[in-house]
Amino acid sequence: MTRTALTVAHQRAGTSGVPTLPLEGDAGVRILDKPYEYREPRNMPRLYTSYWKNEALALPPHDKVLKVGISRGGPRRRMPYKYLMLREEPFAPSRRLLTWWRRPGVRTSEDAEVYEREYLRQLEDAGVEGISAQLERKVASAKLANDTVILLCHEEPGEFCHRRLFARWWREQTGQEIPELV
Secondary structure (H helix, E strand, C coil), rough: EEEECCCCCCCCCCCCCCCCCCCEEEEEECCCCCCECCCCCCCHHHHHEECCHHHHHHHHHHHHHHCCCCCCCCCCCCCCCCEEEECCCCCCCCCHHHHHHCCCCCHHHHHHHHHHHHHHHHHHHHHHHHHHHHHHHHHHCCCCCCCCCEEECCCCCCCCHHHHHHHHHHHHCCCCCCCCCC
């Protein structure tokens, strides 16, 4: 069934209240006019995103859920929950991109656009199938009965963040919404 990405995004978003990153103007909506074929990832767990310092992840119902870090480095302090890491690309930004992003000086909106473009290129290069396979392997290695995964990185909600870029890209590619747990 062929639909436009905008239609799928609106149908899938419902009333979840998940904020979108401002991408074009102040509207926070990216309009894609190219049609694509909607496809469900095979055997994919239900995905969420959050940030390392979210201590609610140690409490029910999140305490039994697999947490997977998608940042180059893990948290600097001991977390009250267990987690696995997917430090490699395409999940974590490339070392080159992070080095450039962390350079001294004030970041501009143009810098954020460059970061977004480069990170999305990583995701495109890996493709949905490659990313799905990596996630499936990570879930299988955890040997959990739960089919939910929370993807983690450092930035708190509302900050510019690659996990939300990943969530938006995933939704555009698969139609699967990835809510943020705050």
